[in-house]
Amino acid sequence: MELKTACCIPGRRELLRKFQVSLLFEIMENGSYTSYFILLGLFNHTRAHQVLFMMVLSIVLTSLFGNSLMILLIHRDRRLHTPMYFLLSQLSLMDVMLVSTTVPKMAADYLTGNKAISRAGCGVQIFFLPTLGGGECFLLAAMAYDRYAAVCHPLRYPTLMSWQLCLRMTMSCWLLGAADGLLQAVATLSFPYCGAHEIDHFFCEAPVLVRLACADTSVFENAMYICCVLMLLVPFSLILSSYGLILAAVLHMRSTEARKKAFATCSSHVAVVGLFYGAAIFTYMRPKSHRSTNHDKVVSAFYTMFTPLLNPLIYSVKNSEVKGALTRCMGRCVALSREKDYIFAPTFKTVQSVCVEFPRNKEYTLLYLHLLSLSLSLSVCVCVCVCVLL
Numbered sequence: 001m002e003l004k005t006a007c008c009i010p011g012r013r014e015l016l017r018k019f020q021v022s023l024l025f026e027i028m029e030n031g032s033y034t035s036y037f038i039l040l041g042l043f044n045h046t047r048a049h050q051v052l053f054m055m056v057l058s059i060v061l062t063s064l065f066g067n068s069l070m071i072l073l074i075h076r077d078r079r080l081h082t083p084m085y086f087l088l089s090q091l092s093l094m095d096v097m098l099v100s101t102t103v104p105k106m107a108a109d110y111l112t113g114n115k116a117i118s119r120a121g122c123g124v125q126i127f128f129l130p131t132l133g134g135g136e137c138f139l140l141a142a143m144a145y146d147r148y149a150a151v152c153h154p155l156r157y158p159t160l161m162s163w164q165l166c167l168r169m170t171m172s173c174w175l176l177g178a179a180d181g182l183l184q185a186v187a188t189l190s191f192p193y194c195g196a197h198e199i200d201h202f203f204c205e206a207p208v209l210v211r212l213a214c215a216d217t218s219v220f221e222n223a224m225y226i227c228c229v230l231m232l233l234v235p236f237s238l239i240l241s242s243y244g245l246i247l248a249a250v251l252h253m254r255s256t257e258a259r260k261k262a263f264a265t266c267s268s269h270v271a272v273v274g275l276f277y278g279a280a281i282f283t284y285m286r287p288k289s290h291r292s293t294n295h296d297k298v299v300s301a302f303y304t305m306f307t308p309l310l311n312p313l314i315y316s317v318k319n320s321e322v323k324g325a326l327t328r329c330m331g332r333c334v335a336l337s338r339e340k341d342y343i344f345a346p347t348f349k350t351v352q353s354v355c356v357e358f359p360r361n362k363e364y365t366l367l368y369l370h371l372l373s374l375s376l377s378l379s380v381c382v383c384v385c386v387c388v389l390l
Helices: 001-006 010-029 047-076 083-112 119-152 162-190 208-210 220-249 257-284 293-318 320-338 345-360 362-389
Strands: 036-039 117-118
Touching: 001 362, 010 083, 036 083, 036 208, 047 083, 047 293, 083 119, 083 162, 083 293, 117 119, 117 345, 119 162, 119 220, 119 257, 162 208, 162 220, 208 220, 257 293, 293 320
Parallel strands: none
Antiparallel strands: 036 117
């Protein structure tokens, strides 16, 4: 009766309403109804970090250009329509998507100062990162098998690596990665999150996000650790087995030319495998006691921004067929330019005078490679500076 009377008094009614609203906000702030998170980012607004941000942005743009060019060359040149280059085009596609998942949001947060990310946006990043990372693990294993079939069984290669098998392996890589990403996204966002919801990272990642949960996540973390170990070590063991057999076969080759070609092709694959798996193992297979936020940021920046830059560079430098495809593509561009009447004649004559010499001088075929090499040295400098400044 007293409560009913108190509610009828206007002042107390307003006080009760404010209490209910504040209680609702407290539940949303401390419970599982979180609608956003705060990404603290990779850089601050000091002069040194601004320079680093511009360098990282140039590296990312070069990475997108290199991988897009690789996809275009493989799609347009019929000589590259083989299972090996189809798998390589899928690797470039995954790298483009990986860069596009993390860097635009990081750059927008830094430039605008709005570091909030919605729950749905965080879930999208958590889904795509394991999808692309896990898919790349299995894809590198498929590429190792392709090289094993080509080097160890060249006469049976069309049977051992048919287009049907190649497409099945590619679909399996995407599906297995997507299954892992979906499970991680659903499980991670199902936990209640407490406190300020600040993520000390530049993108949403499951191992970082579960640290903010105000529930027991030990079972999920152990399951995620086992899943990551299996997704890393099983393909990695297959890759090591394949290249062990390849090395044994190459050492028994009598032809020096064939041995050099096999070493040139396989060394590029081994370099990509070492870069990718090194960063992934350091990120996902370390115990909790050895984890450091700054180290996690640097390694994550390496495999989400710098590794996608290195992949087209490695395959371009070591692969004469890709360089030949680039030369033929530029030659076709020059031929098409000669068939058209240009409105701005002086400008196009200057461009044409440079492009005409491109097919004739082999040094110009490395122009694209020199740009990527410059970006590679730039990326090394960025890694060192980030390690020092963070």
